[in-house]
Amino acid sequence: MSSTKPRIILAGIGTKGDLFPLLALGRELVQRGHECHLLGNEGVEPLAARHGLGFTPVTVEQTDNTVNSRENLEHHILPSYRPTIDHFRAQMARAQPLVVVNSSAFCASNPLCEKYGVPVCRIHLAPNNLRSLKAPPWPYREKLQGPLAATYRKYFLPALFATLNRAQLFIPALNPLRAELGLDPVDTIPEIDRVVRARLGFFPSWYAEPAADWPQPFELAGFPLPATIATLPSEFTEFVAREGNPIVFTPGTGVPDVAIFFEQARQCCEALDMPGVFLSRHFRAPKGLGSRILHFEFLDLELVLKHAALLVHHGGIGTTARAFQAGVPQIIRARMYDQPDNGDRVQRLGVGRCLYGEDDTTEALIAATKHLITSAEVQSQVERFRAAIAGSGDGIPRAADWVERFLAKEGPFPPRFAS
Amino acid sequence: MDLSKLAQLTHLEASFSSIAAAFIGEVRRQLFVPEHADDDVEDEFVALRQRVDAYYPEFCAIFASSLLDQLGPERLQELLDQMNTEAAQRYLEVAEKIQLELQQSAPSLTHKLTAAAQSALAHPGWSPAPTSGQRSALSLARVAGVGRTLYDLAQAVTRQVLLEHRGNAAEPQLLTSPDAQRIQGLLVGMLAGFHARLFIRHVGEPHVASVVAELDRKPLRDYVSARVSAKPAVDRALEKLFERMTRELL
Numbered sequence: 001m002s003s004t005k006p007r008i009i010l011a012g013i014g015t016k017g018d019l020f021p022l023l024a025l026g027r028e029l030v031q032r033g034h035e036c037h038l039l040g041n042e043g044v045e046p047l048a049a050r051h052g053l054g055f056t057p058v059t060v061e062q063t064d065n066t067v068n069s070r071e072n073l074e075h076h077i078l079p080s081y082r083p084t085i086d087h088f089r090a091q092m093a094r095a096q097p098l099v100v101v102n103s104s105a106f107c108a109s110n111p112l113c114e115k116y117g118v119p120v121c122r123i124h125l126a127p128n129n130l131r132s133l134k135a136p137p138w139p140y141r142e143k144l145q146g147p148l149a150a151t152y153r154k155y156f157l158p159a160l161f162a163t164l165n166r167a168q169l170f171i172p173a174l175n176p177l178r179a180e181l182g183l184d185p186v187d188t189i190p191e192i193d194r195v196v197r198a199r200l201g202f203f204p205s206w207y208a209e210p211a212a213d214w215p216q217p218f219e220l221a222g223f224p225l226p227a228t229i230a231t232l233p234s235e236f237t238e239f240v241a242r243e244g245n246p247i248v249f250t251p252g253t254g255v256p257d258v259a260i261f262f263e264q265a266r267q268c269c270e271a272l273d274m275p276g277v278f279l280s281r282h283f284r285a286p287k288g289l290g291s292r293i294l295h296f297e298f299l300d301l302e303l304v305l306k307h308a309a310l311l312v313h314h315g316g317i318g319t320t321a322r323a324f325q326a327g328v329p330q331i332i333r334a335r336m337y338d339q340p341d342n343g344d345r346v347q348r349l350g351v352g353r354c355l356y357g358e359d360d361t362t363e364a365l366i367a368a369t370k371h372l373i374t375s376a377e378v379q380s381q382v383e384r385f386r387a388a389i390a391g392s393g394d395g396i397p398r399a400a401d402w403v404e405r406f407l408a409k410e411g412p413f414p415p416r417f418a419s
Numbered sequence: 420m421d422l423s424k425l426a427q428l429t430h431l432e433a434s435f436s437s438i439a440a441a442f443i444g445e446v447r448r449q450l451f452v453p454e455h456a457d458d459d460v461e462d463e464f465v466a467l468r469q470r471v472d473a474y475y476p477e478f479c480a481i482f483a484s485s486l487l488d489q490l491g492p493e494r495l496q497e498l499l500d501q502m503n504t505e506a507a508q509r510y511l512e513v514a515e516k517i518q519l520e521l522q523q524s525a526p527s528l529t530h531k532l533t534a535a536a537q538s539a540l541a542h543p544g545w546s547p548a549p550t551s552g553q554r555s556a557l558s559l560a561r562v563a564g565v566g567r568t569l570y571d572l573a574q575a576v577t578r579q580v581l582l583e584h585r586g587n588a589a590e591p592q593l594l595t596s597p598d599a600q601r602i603q604g605l606l607v608g609m610l611a612g613f614h615a616r617l618f619i620r621h622v623g624e625p626h627v628a629s630v631v632a633e634l635d636r637k638p639l640r641d642y643v644s645a646r647v648s649a650k651p652a653v654d655r656a657l658e659k660l661f662e663r664m665t666r667e668l669l
Contacts, residue, residue: 147466148669150459151450159451 006411007096008403010053011039012103012123013080015062017252017318019044021125021202021224021396022103027051028226028400039084039109041076058083058108073169077106081177084108092116097413101403105189106170110196115181119197119413121406123399126317127201127208128341131161135211138344165189198406202395203317206388207324207345219402222395223321230300236277236307239294243275245309246294247369250279250301251333252314258283261333264362265312269293271366274309274373302326309373312365315339315354320346327386329372329379333360350381425486426479428499428508429642434515435478439471441519442661446669470668474660481656485649490641498638498645506626506633513621514563520617521565528613529576532606536580539602546601549608556611562634564647565614573606 008029010022019040026036030052037054038044043061048054058080085108091098100109101121113120124130128137136144136157143152165188174192175185186192199215201208204222240246249265251258262278269276269292278285278295285295301319305311305326313319315332320342323330330352332343343354353368355361372378426432443464446452452460486495502511539545549557560566574594580602581593593599622630633639 146669147470148450148463150457151452151463154457154460155452156450 004097005035006099006407006413007091007094008034008036009039009091009098009100009109010036010102011058011084011100011107011109013041013059013062013076013107014103015041016044017316018103018125020318021123021399022101023047023051023053024224024226024396025101025123025399025403026053028396029403032400032404034403039080039087056083056087058087069169073106073173077108077170078173081108084112085177085181088112088116097411099403099407099411099413105167105192110192111174111178111181111183114183114195117413118195119406119410120195121403122193122196122199124199124201124203126338126342127203127345128338130211130214131164132211132213133157133161134213135209137338138341141344197410198402200399200402202399203321204388204392204395206349206385221398221402222392223324223389224318224396224399225302225321225325225389225394226396227394228300228302230303232299232303233296236294236296236299236304239275239277240307243292245307246275246277247272247310247312247373248277248279248301248304248308249312250314250319251282252316252319264365266293267362268312268366268369272370272373274369277304277308279304310369312369315342315346317342324351324382324385325389327382329382331355331365331368331372333365349385350378351385352378422476422479422483425483425495425499428502428511429482430508430511430515431479431482432475433512434482435472435475437515437519438478438657439468442471442664443468467668471664474664477660478657481653481660485653485656486645488652489645489649494641495645498642501638502642504633506629507639509622509626510630510634510639517563517614517617517621518565520621521568521614524613525572528572528610532573532576532609533580535609536576536602536606539605540580540584540598543598546605553608553612556615557608559618559631559634560611560614562631562640562643563614563618564643567647569607569610569614570603573603573610576606577603 008026010026012019012022019038022038022040023044026038026048029036035054036052037056038048039056039058040048041059041061042057045055045057059076060079062076088109098116098118099121100113100118101123102109103123103125110120112118127135130137133153135141140152140157140160143149143156146152167189171186171188178185193215196215199218201210201218201220202222202224203220205220207223210218210220247265247269249262251261258280262280262283265276265278266289268274274292276293277299278293279297279299280295281297283295289295301311301322302325305322305328308326308328311319311323311326311328311330313323313330313332315334315338317338320330320332330346332339332346332352332354334340334343334354334356340354340356343352343356346352347354352372355364355368446467447464452464456464490498502508557566560569577599578594581599585593594603619627634643
């Protein structure tokens, strides 16, 4: 049975925070009458089904986002290749046009799209992985304004990006799989990405101004902020009514030392005489937290932040975006990946502080909290960006428009049946 | 304590200059800057060197403080007053350069020492008596305060070669066996010879005898001894200073 209407494959791997934007985009596209299928980590199947998406798990669930590159490669990325290859082979038998929307050069869908002539639309969830000499990620943005600016621009950053592009763990593991698919070996990430035909940033231009050397074509959709269908428990609303707007602390997926994170949070609340809400599945609340601190395994951030004085988190882009949306100042206790870059952007925009490395102490947390909840300038800035988001709305419909424009302009995409 | 007098008599400016050059060299290496970079980049490094030089007073203070800890203010003052001799000054002028060249040569020396240790291990009975030249070189290394450095390097190479040969790091007698002692002695002799050649080249052959004689008596002997004792504290303080310089300058 064949169809001429393209099937949209959404492919991504990572924690739920990495997959939610793809799920939300899939839901929007399904509502617009498209057929969508998600390739992702185990654990999101119920959500995919609820949103009307087909789903194929290609690797195990990722609950720990602090794993190093080798572990991530061995436990998540490489295992995703076989199931993805099988899925594409089955798709080819259906002789239905395909388009792939994926979120990384590491996705197994890239070589398969190359083999079968399927175009890739690439989504960038955060701006930090765009290797720009004009607007590099933290900490190099600052270096380009510093006393060694020419050195960084002419020598260091090109060398750094060249090294990153060689992906010395990933590419040697990828090439044997490419050979099985009858594809020539590659040496760099840009060679893998030759299959990408359009790119979309899931963030607004005031968060990351597009740089002249970003790969083209590139559009910005704004933050993906789909409306929730959840509700808040009465325990929370009664707590807020009694204690006032709390500081919300959430360490995000897989931060290993949640007990320390929340002990520092408790000390912060105590020092500032503020109520606190702790959100984590991995925290066992000890006795003696007191009546001014409440712990939940999960609450929808969109709803909770409407009642928050401040958000303290690890700096994932999704959580960062929700604080902007709610007009709540934020403290980012950054560890890795895009987190320090997000923290730096939040700090530069005047809506929060980034605590990183040796600067991330309880004393610094208390001082930053005190400043952020009392500063009129900060309140003015958070309100400015809240209004900007309220005015532009959720990025998901714009992302769906982008996919549809791509289909209209570039499609249909009859698969090329390579040997 | 007159800090400028201390700096002048102990040639701290030369020491700092070597350290500053090493710092800049490391920054260039880490930032992938070629030997001959574009003019605007070279200009940045000229400016960086000027900012590094602003740390010279702190460097002097670290050095002075460590010597004061070792000697006390009166003894240090007394030593400085007595160190203004031609031979002492000739040595102090080059001491840092010798030390630096010794450190920079460590990788190539390690290669040669490893080959020598492997050869000695293959010939268990080979244990030549030290020549008079070797004995003098060992004595010079001791009075110049580098004996410990040479011994540590020889021990590290001996340990590595024995481990590769026997493969048991936990063996308690690994470095105390007669074989280990024999190899280590040979390597220390080689290193002392290398140091002596450096010493002669930097001090200048006509002045070697007078400088060695000066090193072997007070006040220079006590000063060198105090510097050796102060080295761990100085190294720790300099490490912190470099961390701060990295944070503040880069």
